[in-house]
Amino acid sequence: MNYRLLPWLLLQALMIAGCATTDSQIAGSGSQVEIRQIQTREYDTLNKAMTLRSVIATLQDLSFVIDKADATLGTVTATRYDRYVMRMTVTVREKDGERIAVRANARINEDAVTDPKTYQDFFVALDKAMFLTLNKVD
């Protein structure tokens, strides 16, 4: 064996081992319960249709273009092209007939957004949009 090649073989092996994490990213990482907590808020002010209207308005307030929306399922997917590509999916569903659960998940380029503050900012924007909807402001 040519021992001069050993450091380079070691380097290659480490780089491959160090970066072989794509499989674990496919199904996501982190605690499911924790992720749901930071991505979800519950409301009892507007019905599902008006909440969906507010979600779409919020995404437009944040300069997103809507890629897909489904009123029956209550899902909206949107993209914003900025210095980065940000893609969001927001779901709206009725819980026990009275409360509405809104869940948002976001990705920026190839990263999942996991920072709770980013989701807080989204829900602050949604609160404002829901206030405007509730007060019949277009």
Add this chain to the structure above:
Amino acid sequence: MLALLGACLATGCATSKYPEDALRLTESPLDIRSMQTRTYEVSSEAVILAASVGVLQDMEFNIDEVERPLGVLTASKVIDADSGGEMFGLFILEVLGGTGAMQTASDEERVSLTLVVLPSLARDDEYTARITLQRTVFDQLHRVKLMATIAEPEIYQEMFAKLSKSVFLEENQ
């Protein structure tokens, strides 16, 4: 050697950080909406929807998605982004030794649009139309050169003027 290994691993696997304010409103929603929204008085929802589809076709967009219960219409088009001035400037740069400068010239631009048409919350028999626009510019090698929200008020004004005309034509057909 160890330092090199560390550097390689760090750069190869570092998680890129995203901006903290990615979902923070930078201005009041009412200010944003005033540019992006117009209200139209029409005889029926069918008229405003037909007028909206018609105006997108007038502006040579292709419609990608429609979700009628939510009033969402998504459309896009690719336009030529070549600019004579830019090409000339980059040609001079290349002549002066800037190898490959011409390839960084803008080639085409993809415009994505969402038009949301819904009954007005404030007034009966009126409908609101709200437009959001984004652009992605590609260079001659089809690399992304620019991604941005289109925020020029005059573009929105022109689109709403065309929608007004489309509503008029639809009502008077």
